[in-house]
Amino acid sequence: MPSPSDYHDLMSGKQRGLGAASLRWALAAVELLVSGAVRWRNWRFERKPQLSERVDAWVVSVGNLTTGGTGKTPLVEWIARFYRQQSLRVAIISRGYGAEQGSRNDEAIELEQKLPDVPHLQNKRRVVAARTAIAELESQVLVLDDAFQHRWLARDIDIVLLDALAPFGFDHLLPRGLLREPIGGLRRADIIALTRADLVDDERRAEIRSRAQQYAPDAVWVEAAHRPSHLLRSDGETRPLNDADNWRVGAFCGIGNPAGFRRTLAAVAKDVEFEVEFADHHPFARSDIEQLAHQAAEHQVDALICTHKDLVKVNAQRIGSTPVFALAVEMDVLVGEAELAEMLCRCAVAE
Numbered sequence: 001m002p003s004p005s006d007y008h009d010l011m012s013g014k015q016r017g018l019g020a021a022s023l024r025w026a027l028a029a030v031e032l033l034v035s036g037a038v039r040w041r042n043w044r045f046e047r048k049p050q051l052s053e054r055v056d057a058w059v060v061s062v063g064n065l066t067t068g069g070t071g072k073t074p075l076v077e078w079i080a081r082f083y084r085q086q087s088l089r090v091a092i093i094s095r096g097y098g099a100e101q102g103s104r105n106d107e108a109i110e111l112e113q114k115l116p117d118v119p120h121l122q123n124k125r126r127v128v129a130a131r132t133a134i135a136e137l138e139s140q141v142l143v144l145d146d147a148f149q150h151r152w153l154a155r156d157i158d159i160v161l162l163d164a165l166a167p168f169g170f171d172h173l174l175p176r177g178l179l180r181e182p183i184g185g186l187r188r189a190d191i192i193a194l195t196r197a198d199l200v201d202d203e204r205r206a207e208i209r210s211r212a213q214q215y216a217p218d219a220v221w222v223e224a225a226h227r228p229s230h231l232l233r234s235d236g237e238t239r240p241l242n243d244a245d246n247w248r249v250g251a252f253c254g255i256g257n258p259a260g261f262r263r264t265l266a267a268v269a270k271d272v273e274f275e276v277e278f279a280d281h282h283p284f285a286r287s288d289i290e291q292l293a294h295q296a297a298e299h300q301v302d303a304l305i306c307t308h309k310d311l312v313k314v315n316a317q318r319i320g321s322t323p324v325f326a327l328a329v330e331m332d333v334l335v336g337e338a339e340l341a342e343m344l345c346r347c348a349v350a351e
Contacts, residue, residue, distance in 0.1 A: 003277040004069075004258050011170045011177050024176065031176040038173065038181045045151045052154040055130045058141045059155040060344070063148025065185060066169040066178040068256020068280045070161040071195040071226055073107055073309070074331035076145050079159075080111075080118045082344055083141045091133035093153075094145035096122030106281060107145065109312040127153050148188075149180055157343060160189040164196045165259055167208045186215040191343060197223035197334055199263050220343055222336035226260070228268050231325040232308065234315050239325065244269040247302035250322075251275045252292055254282030254310050261307055265327055273299040284313050293320030 002010070009015045010023065045051055060079060064070050076092060083090045092115075096105050104112070108120045119137055123129035126144065130153055133139040144153065148160055162168070169178030186192065192212050197205055209221055231239040248271045253261045258277045265272065274295055278288065296304055297320055304324045306314070311326035318324060333340065 027176040031173050034173050054154045057134050060157045061144040061147040061155040062159045070163040078331040088140045090118050090141045091139040092120040092143045093129045106309045106313050110308050157190050159191040161193050164200045189216045189219045191220045193222040198225035220339045222340050223334045225332045226329040227332040229328050229330045232328045241268045250296050250301040250304045253307050254278035256280040296322040
């Protein structure tokens, strides 16, 4: 199975040769079928808006135009904290992708650790979860995690994230590219947030903004960065970031956009001896842990560093004899924070 980076290289055209070109052509044929299904689904909701059920709470959706790796979790955390500061009862609703029956997925566990006072309900039928949050938890605000394409539950604010490193999914729908739906879907967005904006230059940010606003000229524009805050162990112990600058480290991740993690890690650790990529939401098996332990010993690293999402799955303070830390990040809004807060406040004021 190709790594996320290999898949991105194939989709972007970086992989050359007859084999790569033939595979892209084959995936493009499948893309036509996906495109037809997605367009029909969107047309159905646009013709019959009553299909989207309204509930007795304010609903804010945080979602993607593309698959995986845009940095939704830090923004969901930021929004939940914002509403808690307004003394509103907040619940997070998600599908629970990758979770085993009866359990929570990695993102839910990560958010629970960061937001112990905010309940997180996971259900493929998000309307059911929303009703439960309102009836049993008396939630006033519901934050939908990864719900831009889930249109069965009506929302008051639709926030769409674009990853600055691959904002438009290589201009192709899955499986030929990374788009979940055509770029024109941005017309439904009330807020467009460019994440990892600090990893591209001013010219590229302006180019992305210009293209996005062709479809959503009235949407609030936000630019944000993932700011490393500290190193975190599975037992909750924290260490300052400058520790990593003095270590030889090995890195691993199982996320949708490993390039973003690598770039963030490079800002705090100068000596990264090796990197291992796993698929998004990868369930770490014993063989994976043994592989990481072997490489850590072989390279004689001082620590292994991963994402918070990976740490909650590994759930260990050491792999072999090597300590494991997550690189904890926070959302830092660079552009549009006042406009974002003003729009979110409309819900709070109306409540």
